Amino acid sequence: MRWQFIARIIGILLFFLGLSMVAPLLVSLHYGDLSRDSFIRSIVITMVAGLILIILSKKQDGDDYISQKEGMTTVALAWTGIGLFGALPFYLSPEFTSFTDAFFESVSGFTTTGSSVMIHIEGLTKSLLFWRSFIQWLGGMGIIVLSLAILPFLGVGGIQLYKAEVPSPVPDKLSPRLSDSAKILWGVYAVFTLLEIIFLLGGGMPLFEAACHAFTTMPTGGFSPKNASIAHYNSAYFDYVIILFMILAGINFSLHYQMLRGRTLAFWEDTECRFFLGLVLVLTLVMTWDIYGSVYTSLKDAFRFASFQVTSILTTTGFATADYEKFPGLSQVILFVCMFIGASAGSTGGGMKCARIISCYKYCYRELFKIVHPRSISHVKINNTVIPDDVLRSIMGFLALYIGLFIVSSLLLAGMGVDMMTAFGAVAACIGNIGPGFGSVGPTDNFAHLPVMGKWLLAWCMLLGRLEIYTVIILFVPEFWRK
C-alpha cells in the first residue's frame, strides 16, 4: 500500500472540494446571507488541508498504476474525507450545534441519502440550502467519476478508482477511454438536470428552489429546501415532473446515452430497465388500489400519491408528498420492500439494484432447475449475455452482506435504545441511500433525536450503501491489511 500516493489523490480531491465550495459562496454573496464567513473559512481549511497532503506526499515512479486494493482504500478514505470536510460549512454555522450532526448531514448529502437532522429546514440560509443540494448533485454521479472527467491526472490507474466507486454488477464501458466515459455520464446527467430545472420553472417554481430540487432529483438524493419536501407545493404538475425525472435517474445512464445516440428501443430491449419500469407500474397500481378509499377519496389523488411514493422510494430518492406511515399495511410493506430493491445498476439510485435482484432470481431458479435436471448445464443470462459465475458469486455475496449488515446495524441501533420500527426503518433508509425511514424517522420526521453513536453508525451505513458495500467493508477485513 503506497500511502503517500493515496494521500496525494485524496489531497487533490480535497482541494477540488474546496474549489466547489465557491458555488455556495457565490449564492451567499448574491443573497447577502449570514453564511458568507463560514463558507470562506471552510474553503480555506479544505484547500489548505488538500495542499498539505499534496505537498507532503512526493510524486513517485509508477504512479500511474493503482492496484485494486489501493483503489478501494483510496475511494473509501476519499469519501470519508470528503464527508468530513464537506461538513465544515454546516459545522461553522450557528444552526448546527454538534459536529456529529454536521457530519451526518454532509454524508447524507454526498451519498445522496437525503436523511436530515434538521428540524427546521427553512430556517437555514439560502447558501446552506444550496450547499445541501449541491453536494447531493456532486455525489450522485460520483466525485471520482467527476474528477476523472475533468482532471486528466489519474490516467491509466483510474479504472481501479472507477470500479471502486461505481461497482456495477454488469459492467459496461461506454467509450474505450475511461475519461471519455466519465464525460459522457456527467454530460447526460447535467443535461437532465438542466431539463428538470426548465420544467420546474415552467410550473412556476422559483429558480432557487427549482435548481435545488433538480440538483437532488437527478442524483436520487432527496434533500429539499422545504420542511414539507415536495408536499409543500401540493401541485400535481410538480409531482409528475419530479416522478418523471426520478424514473429517468433510476435508469442505467448508459441506456440514456444509447437512446440519445438514436437507439430508440434501448429502454425496452434492456431486461433490467423493463423490470424496473414494470415494477414501478405494478407497485403503483397495487398501492393505488390499496389507498383508494381508505386514504384518498378520489382515484386521481390515489394514483398521484401512490406513484410518487413508489417512485421516490424505489429510486431511493426519498422526496415525500404524503405521510406513508398513515397508509394501510400493504402499502407500507411495499415501500419497505422497495427500499431494498432500489433502482437500476449504472443509475444514480441506491439499494440492492434491480440487476442484482434479477440475477439472484435467475440464480435461484437455476438451482431449482438443477434439482429437477441434475445433469443440466445452464447459465444465468441477462440481455442474452451470460453472467459469469464469479460475477454471480460476487452478486450473491453482495446480497448476503447487504442483508447481514442491515441486521447487525439494526441490532446495534436498537441496542442504543431506539424502537424496533425506527431501527429497521432508519438502517434500511440509510444503507439504501433513501432518506426517510419508518417509525420516528418517517417522511414527516427527522433523524435529529437519534443518539450520537447511532448517527455515526447510520453515516457509516450510508457510505456502505453508496460505495456498494465491498469497497468499504473490505477495509474491515484483517486479511486486507496483512503484508
Place this chain on the structure above:
Amino acid sequence: MKIIIVGAGEVGYNIASRLASENKQVVVIDKDPNAIRRLSENLDIQVVTASGSNPRVLIDAGIKETDILLAVTDSDETNLVACLITDLISPTTKKFARIRNSDFNPYHNRLKKENPHIDAVINPEIEVVNTIKRLMDVPGAVDVGDFADGQVKYVAIQLDRHSPMAGMKLVDFSSKFGEDRPLIAAIIRNDDIIVPRGSNTVEPGDLIYFVSETKKLKKMLGLFGKEIVPVQRVFIIGGGRIGERLAKILEKDSIKTKIVDADIDRCHYLSEQMDKTVILHGDGSDQKLFLEENIGQSDVVVSVTDDDETNILVSLLAKNLGVHNTITRIGKSNYFPLLATIGIDKIVSPRLSAVSSILQEVRKGKVLSDISILGEKGEFIEAIALETSDITGNPLKKLSFPKGAILVCIIRNGQVMIPSGDSIVKPGDRIILFAVKHAVKKLEKLLTVKLDFF
C-alpha cells in the same frame, strides 16, 4: 465433361464414384496418400496426391480445361482457397464448395456474386437439419423430400397391418379413393424395388414411396392409416453443429427440447447460445441419464453425435422405452443395409446429403432435382419437359417408357396432376419421375434433346 474434385474423404469418394459411373472424366486431388489409394484402387479416375489449394497442382491437374471444380475437403479454408485460385486461373470453370461453418452463412450470396464466384455453396449440416425437420413433421415417414420448392413432397412410409390400404390392388385405388388417390412411385418389398403397375398390390410390411401435394399430405397419410400429431417434445443426443442448429430452429417453434452432449465445454457453449433448451451433460450411452430425463416421453429422439454406434444404440434404447419416432445420423454408408433389420428406419447422413446436393448442382440444367433413395437404388428426378425431347407431345401409353421407370406426376402452371395412359406431357411442364438405378440412363435419353435437333 471433366471434373476436378479436391478432397478424397467420404464425400469426395462418393461423388467421384457416382460421376465415374456416369462416364465423366474425374480427377481427385488430396494430400492424404491413403485416401487417394482407396480411390485409385476402386474407381476409374485420375488421382493426384498434393494440396488442392495449390495453384501449381491445380494447373497440372488441368484446371483450365475443367468444367467443374468440386472443393469438398473437410476444411472450409482449403475449399475456399481452392475456389479462389481456380477463379484466378480459370474463370470459366464452375466452382462448388462445401462450407460447414455456419458463421459463413450470411456471406454465401456474396461468395457467389463477388470473388471467388462460387456457383454453389453446399452446407451439408443445413441440408441434414432440413431433412430431420421434414422427418419430424411427418411422423410416420421414413424418408421425406421436397419437389417444386416444397409444393410437392415425396414420402416413404411403412404400411402396417391395420392400414385400410393393405392388400389392395393399385388399379382399385381410383375407384376407392377418387381424385385424391396417392401416387405410388415405388414399393420396397424384401429389399427389392418394385416400380408398380396397376396389377401390383400393396402388402403390410411394404415400404411405400408416394408423392403428394404438400397441402394434401395430411389427408394422404390418413388414407394410409397414419395421423400427423404435432411434435411437442424433442430429445437431441449430440450437441454438434447439427444438434445446435436443430435445437435453435425448434426453440423458435417453441418445441420443448433437450440436448445431451458429452463434452462439458460444448455444453457450456450451447447453454450460452440457447434460451429455453435444456442442456444436459452426459454420455450418449448413459441409460440412467435418459431414464432420469424421461426420454420415453419424447415425441422424437434425434441422435446426431459424431459416433454412428452411439447413435444406433441411443435410437434402439429410445425405441425400447416407447419412442416411435427416432431419427439416427449415420456416417458410414456400409451400415445402411443392416439398419432396417434392427429396426432403425429413419436415417440421415450429412455426407450423403452433401453428395446428393452436389450432384444436383452438377446436373443442374433442365433437371431440377435428383434425389437418391435407399442408398442409391433408385432416384427421383424432377425435370422440365423440353419441346424437342421424346417425352412431350404423345400420350404416355404410346411412349416406350423404360422398364423400372415411372412418371409420377406432372405440374402444369402450379397444378399437380396424376398422369394416366392418355395424359400428354406438354413442353414447359415440370415432371417428377422415379427410376431404379439401371433405368436412369435410358430415362435421361428420353428427357434430353433429340440429336437431329442440331
